[in-house]
Amino acid sequence: MDDKPNPEALNENSEHLFSFGVIADIQYADLEDGFNFQGTRRRYYRHSLLHLQGAIEDWNNESSTPCCVLQLGDIIDGYNAQYNASEKSLEVVMDTFKKLKVPVHHTWGNHEFYNFRREYLTHSKLNTKFLEDQIEHHPETMPSEDYYAYHFVPFPKFRFILLDAYDLSVLGMDQSSPKYEQCMKILKEHNPNTELNSPQGLSEPQFVQFNGGFSQEQLNWLNEVLTFSDTNQEKVVIVRPSGSAAVCQPAWSLWVTS
Missing domain, CATH: 3.60.21.10 (Metallo-dependent phosphatases)
Structure with missing residues (x-):
């Protein structure tokens, strides 16, 4: 006897309560493609903004709108600090997020701290503690x-x-x-x-x-x-x-x- 659950039956009997979006490691920078610290993974700095725009479009067009989106850190890449472009790049990404119809909860990863001091982040739009x-x-x-x-x-x-x-x-x-x-x-x-x-x-x-x-x-x-x-x-x-x-x-x- 096969005791494995039937996914289709589970879907039919399950109640959809809510959904939420997740995005991580956008790592935007107005730079040509590069690699991570170890040199093992290619990074698409400018192109990452297109992925974010695509995700936002998908979330906005969902038949059941997500309640929120979780942004799991590294919203811009650490290279921005070397080019004195941290604030400008953050503004570009945050302007893109304005097109999203639901709230965004931001976490802070290491690349946030490569670009900004903790005090700056506390008073920035990346602080969503008001939610x-x-x-x-x-x-x-x-x-x-x-x-x-x-x-x-x-x-x-x-x-x-x-x-x-x-x-x-x-x-x-x-x-x-x-x-x-x-x-x-x-x-x-x-x-x-x-x-x-x-x-x-x-x-x-x-x-x-x-x-x-x-x-x-x-x-x-x-x-x-x-x-x-x-x-x-x-x-x-x-x-x-x-x-x-x-x-x-x-x-x-x-x-x-x-």
Whole structure:
């Protein structure tokens, strides 16, 4: 007897609740094609804008409009900083997003921090914290201003939690700040290489300069939100920059400290 479920039967009996769009690694730059840091993958800097435009057109024309779009970081490429084009390139991409008919939730990846300081991002259009859900009588579920994270409810009984995967990182930090010193200390304790972006010889290859992790403060907040969701029988989706989830590349795992 074949116990495998019939996909068509599941589709017929399933109720469509809501949908959402996801896009990552746009990495726009007004440059000719190039390659990634390792030189292993081709990058289509100008052409990426066409892919974004195509995605927006598809989302806008869906018969069932998505409730929102998740932009998972690296919205412009780090090369923009070398050409003093960071703000201009960001403006080009954000102008393109204006054509989208639904809200966009932005996360911050390493390329955001190659182009901008954290303070700049906090006051930029890439900060979509204004879309957060505020739970009455549960102040413990309100995130701190010390990291970029929030949660929202796209549909009843579903909670999306957007996390700051560079809360602990040397990228985008004021180098005179205690937190920068703390992060550099963590990095060098786990990575003795002269080139801190290299995972060569590391037993924990995630400890590279282009990576980061969560502070204990953010983890404590996450625990409070998850506890609330568990108590209220909500389904949870964790949202974080795309690179840190690339399981095929150990160096893209998050910093984990004891």
